[in-house]
Amino acid sequence: MxxxxxxxxxxxxxxxxxxxxxxxxxxxxxxxxxxxxxxxxxxxxxxxxxxxKLRGACNKIAHLTDEEKACGVIASSAGNHAQGVALGARNAGIKATICMPANAPVSKVAATKSYGAEVVLHGAVYDDAYEKAVQVQKETGATFLHPFNDKYVxxxxxxxxxxxxxxxxxxxxxxxxxxxxxxxxxxxxxxxxxxxxxxxxxxxxxxxxxxxxxxxxxxxxxxxxxxxxxxxxxxxxxxxxxxxxxxxxxxxxxxxxxxxxxxxxxxxxxxxxxxxxxxxxxxxxxxxxxxxxxxxxxxxxxxxxxxxxxxxxxxxxxxxxxLNRQGRRVNIVAELPDVPGSLSKLVEIVAKCGGNVLTITQDKLSTGKYLKLQTVEATIETIDFEQIEKMKSEFIENGIKVEFL
The missing domain is CATH 3.40.50.1100 (Rossmann fold)
Structure with a gap:
């Protein structure tokens, strides 16, 4: 070791x-x-x-030889090592190429490019990007900067x-x-x-x-x-x-x-x-x-x-x-009679229980089993699970069929 x-x-x-x-x-x-x-x-x-990641990348770059620096550096990263290497390389005046997973956060890709590095997107996880970096390193002769398996990093x-x-x-x-x-x-x-x-x-x-x-x-x-x-x-x-x-x-x-x-x-x-x-x-x-x-x-x-x-x-x-897992937001799907006042009754119950409707969608064009029914989907802001249970009880008491998601 x-x-x-x-x-x-x-x-x-x-x-x-x-x-x-x-x-x-x-x-x-x-x-x-x-x-x-x-x-x-x-x-x-x-x-x-x-x-x-900036810490390890800069320490590693500081230990490169002049010959290694002349060849530029290449790294694989999910995004953070990429930015560290890119900034460290820019400060050292050397070229940097970074291989990142294709699904890397847009913000990390953009930030890496902003430091002057060339970005290559490949694969679904870090390991895929690493394999690509190894391939590019062999083709270009750049010095590989490993994100974790390196003494100086x-x-x-x-x-x-x-x-x-x-x-x-x-x-x-x-x-x-x-x-x-x-x-x-x-x-x-x-x-x-x-x-x-x-x-x-x-x-x-x-x-x-x-x-x-x-x-x-x-x-x-x-x-x-x-x-x-x-x-x-x-x-x-x-x-x-x-x-x-x-x-x-x-x-x-x-x-x-x-x-x-x-x-x-x-x-x-x-x-x-x-x-x-x-x-x-x-x-x-x-x-x-x-x-x-x-x-x-x-x-x-x-x-x-x-x-x-x-x-x-x-x-x-x-x-x-x-928020959903904490009972502070809930999604519902309700079946209501397709008659005037049905939707307002549902919203009235939500308000009575202290909920706040964030989004709501009404569909009155259903066919088949939904004939003469309308479906309503809503996202409701709540305080806790106790409030959600209160809302469920009110819907049941008023004969409104609601599925809580």
Missing amino acids: EKVTLQDVQEAKEIIAGVALKTDLLENVRLSEKTGAKVYYKCENLQRTGSF IAGQGTIGLEIFEQLDGNVDTVLVPIGGGGIIAGIATALKGLNPNIKVVGVQTCNVPSMKASFEKGQVTTAFNDVTIADGIAVKTPGDLTFDIIKENVDSVVTVTEEEIAQAILFMMENQKLVSEGAGAVSTAAILSGKYKPAKGENVVCVVSGGNIDINTLYRIMSVA
Whole structure:
């Protein structure tokens, strides 16, 4: 195993000091009250380029030879490493080509291009983009910058751990870190365990792509992919062998969270901390909210918010899911007699129960079993599930057949 040491991380801190920001460490009072612990956010979503990836990319570029720089660099990325490499390459005056999944968020693609990089879109997940990058690298001779399985990249990401330790004056008990390929958690674990081996480091993955958890449990690098995920930044089917070796040695446990739990965590962070997080950045919060990780009372817990580069359209869809799961929005389909006053009665009941109609569609041209009936579809803003149940009872009492979706 290629060793990454605390000294490597400390050297990386000096190298990237002029580029990467020392991001804020903020307490989330709501989570602290909920758990009895002191819960903090390490806000890498506020980093330049909106993600921690800038740290590792700039440290790696700084270690390239003049010959390697002359050939330009190529990288594969779900979006955040892309921006880090693009900005680092621009600062170093070298050409950058980035291969990204075809479904990468539009905002990440646009941002990468804005830093002067050439973008090649290919495949559905990071691993597909990686294969394309390998092909392009062979054709062009560019220097490949791996997003996680690289000593200098890992050391750069580890500077987050140094900052956390400094910002809490060494009083750190547990750090929750997102895992995709493993670069950020390998770096943070190397730094923190080097400073204090009693600090607990917990990795968090999405259930849809639990590759590092599967590897951690089997004791060897394992490929795992169940479905696509809103946490595109950690959608890595096969983790790195270097990162795995470090994680196996320095990480205490790995937990997984569902897509719904991630969506609710994104909403929670916006409402309670005024922070915008992408799916990958929200998994550490999701682990606590879901109970997958339960902090001990009185301990200092840090949730690493790895990035905030989320597409607005994606955010809108995620918010809709989260609001539905919390009973704060509901969709209904109603069958009403096709007579005057039927629709107004339905709306009257919604208003009586305190609901707010956001959208409504009426269809009076149905045939077959819907003859002399009209169908109404509506999205209603609600307060909670209790209010929804009250609305159901009112519909039943008034003889209105309604399906709640």
